[in-house]
Every structure is written in C-alpha cells, then in structure tokens.
Amino acid sequence: MKLLQIATHLDKLLKQDKFDDGCLNGVQVFGKPDVRKILTSVSVSMELISKAINENFDSIIVHHGLFWGERSYPLNHVNKQRLKLLLENNISLIAYHLPLDAHKTLGNNYPACREYASEFNGTKIKPFGSLGDSFIGASFELHKAIRVEDAKKKAELFYDHDVVHLNCSKKFIKKIAIVSGAGASFLEEAYKANIDLLITGEAEEWTMHEAIEFNVNVFACGHYATERIGIKMLSKYLNEKLNIESVFVDIPNPV
Missing domain, CATH: 3.40.1390.30 (NIF3 (NGG1p interacting factor 3)-like)
Known part of the structure; x- marks a missing residue:
C-alpha cells in the first residue's frame, strides 16, 4: 500500500485536523513510497529505529514523534541522529498525538x-x-x-x-x-x-x-x-482493516 494512502486514511480516521496540537500529526519523515511492514510503539527512539532497520520495516508509527513545533528547532544531536538514521534507511515516521488520545474506538x-x-x-x-x-x-x-x-x-x-x-x-x-x-x-x-x-x-x-x-x-x-492502549489498537487496525503487516513493540518505560 502507498505511504500517502495510509497517511491520508489515518488522518481522516483520527480527525487529525481537529486538534490544536504541539505535535506534528501525520507524516513527519517521508521514506519508501510503498509500505509492506509497519512498526508501532509509544515513542520514537534510537532503539525503535534500530529495530525497524534490523527487521526491515518500511515505516514507523508512534504516539510521540520527533517534531513538536518550535521547541523542536534547532535539532539537538539526539534528534539529528534519529533523523539521520531514518533518512539513510528510507524509513517513514508517522505520529498521532492528541488525535490518538481522543479517538472513541482506537484511543487511549x-x-x-x-x-x-x-x-x-x-x-x-x-x-x-x-x-x-x-x-x-x-x-x-x-x-x-x-x-x-x-x-x-x-x-x-x-x-x-x-x-x-x-x-x-x-x-x-x-x-x-x-x-x-x-x-x-x-x-x-x-x-x-x-x-x-x-x-x-x-x-x-x-x-x-x-x-x-x-x-x-x-x-x-x-x-x-x-498511552500503550491507543497505539496497540491502531496497530491491530492496520493489520485487520488495511491488511498491512503491523507489529507493536513494547519498550517499557517506568515513567
């Protein structure tokens, strides 16, 4: 399935344009135009990106992405390295923050x-x-x-x-x-x-x-x-409704 088809579908499903959000909702980094495998998790991290690279995922979908308005710039060395890995490996990053909190069936x-x-x-x-x-x-x-x-x-x-x-x-x-x-x-x-x-x-x-x-x-x-609830349900939705291989990875965080 095409990346833009997936993003357009999810944007509409989650009504992302309704929310005045600090997070950039939708596609944050464009990678391969064709998507076969999606890795999902709560937050973007080097651990998550490395897993996507090692296991040949085309895209990542998270609740907490890389870009959060003005506070994201200039890029610090951590986010610069994350972005570098995504771009070098042609992996897309998609994020849904408040839209995923709020959704009545797939939300948190x-x-x-x-x-x-x-x-x-x-x-x-x-x-x-x-x-x-x-x-x-x-x-x-x-x-x-x-x-x-x-x-x-x-x-x-x-x-x-x-x-x-x-x-x-x-x-x-x-x-x-x-x-x-x-x-x-x-x-x-x-x-x-x-x-x-x-x-x-x-x-x-x-x-x-x-x-x-x-x-x-x-x-x-x-x-x-x-905030594991929504992204896990979204991953299941991708598998069952869009027929795309989607895997949720739990990277425990005590906070």
Whole structure:
C-alpha cells in the first residue's frame, strides 16, 4: 500500500485536523513510497529505529514523534541522529498525538473508560478534557459507588503498572474521568464536573495539594503505561482493516 494512502486514511480516521496540537500529526519523515511492514510503539527512539532497520520495516508509527513545533528547532544531536538514521534507511515516521488520545474506538481514553464501566457497571461515557474545541479524554458514571481501593486495584491490573494515589477525603467514588499521559492539569475541570476520581499517567509536584483542595482523587498510572492502549489498537487496525503487516513493540518505560 502507498505511504500517502495510509497517511491520508489515518488522518481522516483520527480527525487529525481537529486538534490544536504541539505535535506534528501525520507524516513527519517521508521514506519508501510503498509500505509492506509497519512498526508501532509509544515513542520514537534510537532503539525503535534500530529495530525497524534490523527487521526491515518500511515505516514507523508512534504516539510521540520527533517534531513538536518550535521547541523542536534547532535539532539537538539526539534528534539529528534519529533523523539521520531514518533518512539513510528510507524509513517513514508517522505520529498521532492528541488525535490518538481522543479517538472513541482506537484511543487511549475511551477504551479505558469502557473497560472500567464494564467491570463496575458504569454508563454515560462522555467527552472530558477540554482543549480548545476538542476533548481528549472521557468520563463516565457508575450505577453504584465503589471503594477507591477497588478502583486502584483495577487500574494496577489494567495498566500493568504501579499506581500513585493522591487522595482526597472521598473514600467512595461514582464519577470517573480518564485522561492519559500528562492529564493532571485537568483537575479543575474534574472538580467542576463533580468527578470523584481522575485517572491519568503522571502528576506534577503540586498535584497532591490540588487533589486535596479540589477534593478529587488522582491515580497516576504511568505516562507510558496509559498511552500503550491507543497505539496497540491502531496497530491491530492496520493489520485487520488495511491488511498491512503491523507489529507493536513494547519498550517499557517506568515513567
């Protein structure tokens, strides 16, 4: 399949033009025009690029790419070496950041909400995490409140990662919001929406105090761990819907 066919299809599928994103979404580096094998992962790295070279992949698709607006320039020596390897080996790099967070079937957040809602009898999944005219997260409500400890056990199993619980006075929760990655900045929105628990990837130092003062529990489940979901589902989509060999590689990151 042609690279531009794949990119055009994914751009439309993920509605990448809807998002005001710091990341350059879509094709970041053009390689071979014909694509047979795609390697997917959460973040671009020398380890990932080397694997693509050694195993003859034509393209790489990631959640976190090389180019992030003005902060990407001038190229530092790390990104210069990454770009050099991609160009020398004619390997394409495609990235989808916020569009992959937000997608209702292939994203990082809606599928996680559905998993929780299914486990604990929840309903009313709706958008959460406002960025401009778009939403990147999701929230839902349980029919019956559960103990925060039970929600934490579920998060540890689902994300396969330790959970840092920044707790407030609420010991039972009914309304849950999920924003993967660096989603602790949505605590005030969670408070205004009467959310009892905000599940995200990582917290800032001040998140502990805000959790107490907004009276919203926060689970920090790992930035990487919460953002494996979407790219794995996208890889499966490429295999099953576009009939392209696509392989997800897990490069564990404790953060």
